[in-house]
Amino acid sequence: MSELTVTADSRIVVQLVLTLSDGSVAESTKANNKPALLTLGDQSLSPKLEAQLLGLTVGSQHKFSLAAEDAFGASNPDLVQYFSRQAFLEAGEPEVGTIMLFSAIDGSEMPGIVREISGDSVTVDFNHPLAGQDITFEIEIIDINPVLEEQNENLTG
Incomplete structure (x- = not known):
């Protein structure tokens, strides 16, 4: 064999x-x-x-x-998205470096890494880590x- x-x-x-x-x-x-x-x-x-x-x-x-x-x-710059801090009210206060799951339009979930928090803006990177x-x-x-x-x-x- x-x-x-x-x-x-x-x-x-x-x-x-x-x-x-x-x-x-x-x-x-x-x-x-x-x-x-x-x-x-x-x-x-x-x-x-x-x-x-x-x-x-x-x-x-x-x-x-x-x-x-x-x-x-x-790294694809189109996969870096900006959210309002209000979008995180249910999930809790975001922290830089945290990986969170986000719902896509088709209902699937995508992991994103919180890269920056500035005032009311939260930057999330959906590129592979x-x-x-x-x-x-x-x-x-x-x-x-x-x-x-x-x-x-x-x-x-």
Whole structure:
């Protein structure tokens, strides 16, 4: 039996450490030992990130760097919005650096980061928190195409 490898439609369980260009760690699943589940081919990952994962096998460790536009995208000024402080009455007083959920027109929820509070104006950034950052990825493949709990239920039901 051949060893499983990551393909263009794989679901993979990974331990990862994301490091910014200044050397600070932006994200680490190893810190709390909670591996991440990534899905290739669903447009949630950038094409260059997916390309780095293809062909890896369980136990593979891979370290690589991606420029901002190839990692989480460039920061888009159109995704920075301004709100009246009154819009936050129900949610409570906003604080700079807080991530809050906002309802989009279609009813979905989008996370936004409060960037600035000035008088009655609250600036909220809907860019990915790592947008605009060059990122070094350290990834270890834990599992490929794991059987998820809901799939088990489907098999028995």
